[in-house]
Amino acid sequence: MEKMKKGDLAEFKKNYKSPYKGEIIISMGTCGIAAGGDAVYKLFESEMKEKGLENVKLKKTGCLGMCFCEPNLIVKLDGMPDILYGNVDERLARLIMNEHLTKKRIINFNTIFMPTDDIGRKIFKD
Amino acid sequence: MIKQHVFVWDPTPSNSSAVYNYLVKKVNERDLGESIEVYRSTYIGLTSGTPIIRILPKNIIYTKFEQEDLGEIFESIVSDEVVDRFICEYDAKLAPVSERDKQSKQFKIVLRNVGYLDPESIEEYISRGGYKALEKAIFEMDPDRVIKEIKDSGLRGRGGGGFSTGLKWELTRKEPGAEKFVICNADEGDPGAYMDRAVLEGDPHTIVEGMAIGAYAVGCKEGFIYVRAEYPLAIERLEKAISDAKKYGLLGDNILGSEFSFNLELRWGAGAFVCGEETALMASIEGKRGNPKPRPPFPSQSGLWKKPSFINNVETWANIPPIVEKGSGWFSSIGVGRSKGTKVFAVTGKVKDPGLIEVPMGTTFREIVYDLCGGILDNKKFKAVQTGGPSGGVIPEKFIDMSVDYETLMSIGSMMGSGGLIVMDQSDCMVDVNKFYLQFSVDESCGKCAPCRIGGKQLLDLISKITDGKGDKKDIQKIKNISNAMQKASLCALGQTTPNPVLSAMHYFEEEYMEHISDKKCRTGKCSNLVQYMIIPEKCIGCTACALKCPVKCISGEKKKPHIIDQKFCIKCGECFNACKFNAIVRG
Missing domain, CATH: 3.10.20.600 (Ubiquitin-like (UB roll))
Incomplete structure (x- = not known):
């Protein structure tokens, strides 16, 4: 990796494009891992490969702050609202893959709504 | 037409939600399943005593409506309009800033990326505008301007003390000497606190960027993050963040091709609470025993290795990049x-x-x-x-x-x-809570100064006496005297603040304290030595519910006949008291 110079950051930001059509963001701070986030991550990792869902990015993140429903994850798909699912167990994880990711249907069960806007993006928007 | 997603949150159990049922019925009646979908939501980002509806993609939130208003709301969803009078708007006066999350009273600056960003990917951090503030500071601002900006923003230390961050930086900058140090205090040890861990694990680059800006403003070439070893994941992610930043030329020599160089290292704390105190923390970084030092000289004059040093908490550092990026006016408009x-x-x-x-x-x-x-x-x-x-x-x-x-x-x-x-x-006993915190402070006292080492122990003994039912009215005055001495004579904030929980509880819950001392009673049943559970024979119908619950099996009696508690073996857990449906068990 070449070291960045003045102006490179903006250039990098402009050219940074995600090749994916969506994201699954699993809360994996120490708290999320302790609540079982790690197992959910591994399940998604193996099952998504099997099901050919490779256009969706699987991503780890820190603690979203919603301790009461860990492990939790956010599903972001193009053209659909961002949905946060809480208390994700194996059954719900499979449902998310079969219904939400494949058929684009939000699961009407344990739907915890995305609690806040993604303010980080707004603070640093151009 | 774009499909509308309607989320319904109801304080009553959601499978009997009248709002949800009404909307679903309406959608089915009109056969609008293709364009409107209704969901039950178990959490919607805010709560209230009445149901909440949130509609996407427009992101409209309705609260405080009645059952009869639902027809109007439904029609507005169908015709893609908005009913203004039910729109939920939170008090804008606290934060008249456009970025504020109007839907949930929260406003995220420190946690802006936590939970959205992959903490192990520097690419993603940069793509969200990361390190832009550092670039701005180095190329567009001179160090004094950065300090002025922080000072004007009104940012105060988030570790608890509340000292002006800008002023601290300025004092350190004014000190003579070429070698100065910048430190991040990530030794979070309060029981029940995990804010810093969330930031370190969720957004480590913010800390790196904030510290680099601080180092540029004050004129440091080296910095340390003092993080406790109990946070292995935070350490792992911080280490990755530092090495990635070095690879990209955002840390190390000649940052972004400029003259400014800055190196950052991690130091692990071994778990002593007192090492969160700044002078003890610096001693610990130097490899010495983590004991505090009397001040003056302040760390800004003689800190780490007797060089001018300044130290800020994790949360304070996370505030720095947005302030530099957006300006002090933006920040000071919040709060x-x-x-x-x-x-x-x-x-x-x-x-x-x-x-x-x-x-x-x-x-x-x-x-x-x-x-x-x-x-x-x-x-x-x-x-x-x-x-x-x-x-x-x-x-x-x-x-x-x-x-x-x-x-x-x-x-x-x-x-x-x-x-x-x-x-x-109401089920928590204030005296018992005080005892817990005192025990914590006594365990964590470093033992260097007498007021903290001896005073803490004496306070704990007095409080234990009260919870054991041996308290005396004179003890209150004794507690006050010892507290006073500790506050005045202790070397560092640990000893000075140890009596705080006791003093404030004695002030606001005096009645409860006096009950423990004069009546030898604990109203919550938490102080087990002051409690006795008894069964009133006239009320007991012999349902055996209590006997089944009792973990030590000390309740006996025949079915359908009054039971009895064997006080000798009772551990006063209160399970029987909660199990009895006939009020036959009394706590005395």
Whole structure:
């Protein structure tokens, strides 16, 4: 990796494009891992490969702050609202893959709504 | 037409939600399943006593509507219009900033990326505008300008003390000497507090960027992050962040091709609470025993290896990049009075939705406990909230509408602290809570100065005496005298603040304290030596519910005949008291 110079950051930001059509963001701070986030991550990792869902990015993140429903994850798909699912167990994880990711249907069960806007993006928007 | 997603949250169990059922019925009647879909939501980002509807993609939130208004709301969804009078808008005066999350009273500056960004990917951080503030500081601002910006923003230390961050930087910059150090205090140890861990694990690059800006402003070439070894994941992610930043030329020699060089290293703390105190922390970094030093000289004059040093808490550092990027005017428009910006709180204890929240300064405890965290567990009554952990104090119910900021909390005998909020309900005994915190402070005292080492132990003994039912009215005065001495004579903040929880509880819950001393009674049943459970034979119908629950099997009796508790073996857990449906068990 070449070291960045003045102006490179903006250039990098402009050219940074995600090749994916969506994201699954699993809360994996120490708290999320302790609540079982790690197992959910591994399940998604193996099952998504099997099901050919490779256009969706699987991503780890820190603690979203919603301790009461860990492990939790956010599903972001193009053209659909961002949905946060809480208390994700194996059954719900499979449902998310079969219904939400494949058929684009939000699961009407344990739907915890995305609690806040993604303010980080707004603070640093151009 | 774009499909509309309607989320319904109801305080009553959602499978019997009238709002949800009505909307689903309507959608089915009109055969609109293709364009409108209704969902039950178990959590919607805020709570209230009445149902909430949230409609996407327009992101409209309706609250405070009645059952008969639903027809109107439904028609507006169908025709893609908005009914203004039910729109939920939170008090804009606290944060007249466009970025504020209007839907949930929260306002995220410190936690802006936590939970959205992959903490192990520097690419993603840069793509969200990361390191832009560092670039701006180095190429567009001189160090004095950066310090002025931080000073004008009104940012104050988030570790608890509340000292002006800009002023601290300025004092260190003015000191002579070419070698200065910048330190990040990530030795978070308050019971029930985990704000710093969330930031370190969720957004480590913010800390790296903030510290690089601080180093540029003050003129340091080297910095340390003192992180406790109990946070292995934070250490792992910080190490990755530092090495990635070095690879990209954002840390190390000639940052971004400029003259400015800065190196950052991690130091692990071995788990002593006192090492969160700045002078003890510096001693620990030097490899010495983590003992505090008397001040003056202050760390800005003679800190790490006797060089001018400045130290800020994790949360303070995370505030730096947005301030530099957006300017001091933006930051100081958030908050109230002399407390600017936001504060992260880790809310734990007896609330329905515990968690990590960030609110503008000036938010009230009622908003935090009831609107953001769902209220008290099992709908019990709110009793008090403990702020500032073992150095803070309790805030009783009469102050629940008080604004949360440095000055207000000080004025009622508590302190902001690092941000742990422990909510207590009527089943918590204040004396017992005090005993817990004192035990913590006594265990963690480093033992260097007598007021803290001896005073803490004496306080603990006196409180234990009271909870054992051997308290005397004279003890109250003794506690006050010892506390006074500790506050005045202790070497560092640990000893000076150890008596705080006791003093504030004695002040606001005097009645409860006196009950323990004069009546030898504990109203909550938490102090087991003051409690006795007894069965009233006339009321007992012999249902055996209590006997089945008793963990030590000390309740005996024939079926359908009055039972009896064998006091010799009773451990006073209170299980039988909760199990009895006939009020036949009394606590005395």
